[in-house]
Amino acid sequence: MLQRLINDVKESTGSALRLTSLAAAAAIALSITIAFLCAAAFVYVLQHYGPVEACLSGAAVFLVVTLVAVAVYAVRKREARRRAEQAAKAAKSAAATMFADPALIATGLQIVRAIGVKRLIPILAIGGLALGLMASRSAAASGEPAEE
Missing domain, CATH: 1.20.5 (Single alpha-helices involved in coiled-coils or other helix-helix interfaces)
Structure with missing residues (x-):
């Protein structure tokens, strides 16, 4: 991979x-x-x-x-x-x-309780890195110019 x-x-x-x-x-x-x-x-x-x-x-x-x-x-x-x-x-x-959806908030709280905060921090860091890589690849594939 x-x-x-x-x-x-x-x-x-x-x-x-x-x-x-x-x-x-x-x-x-x-x-x-x-x-x-x-x-x-x-x-x-x-x-x-x-x-x-x-x-x-x-x-x-x-x-x-x-x-x-x-x-x-x-x-x-x-x-x-x-x-x-x-x-x-x-x-x-x-x-x-x-974030206004109560079902999503309840699901998030259940995930935090089940996994634990100490184990969840590295998982969130890796997920954030993967999300950033996916976003940069999709922006590069769409050919949008990076202008200010």
Whole structure:
């Protein structure tokens, strides 16, 4: 069981590393392509209109690209904040309904009495660790970005 978990972690790490290196190579190639296109556009404007106009047109293009990137970032950050607030509300309401159920509370008290508090603490620690691992794996599998 533990060996399978370790193999899964190794496999996913290797896959993520290969995908990251492929994405980095694509990003480098794209940036070089964009640099050559910008240089060609600069030379074209320089030959037809002059150096001042070439510099101003290059600055205007990069200003527009920057403004678009800032707008996309602001929208994504707002969406992430809204999703986080909705998830917090859902978790809070689920916890409130779970602890408001008298049958669940009675069952929990019976389990504590049967097992004992000293034996229950390590079991709860292992359960919490397993729950955390399951939550992190499900978040990674769903592909949700971890933005703030």
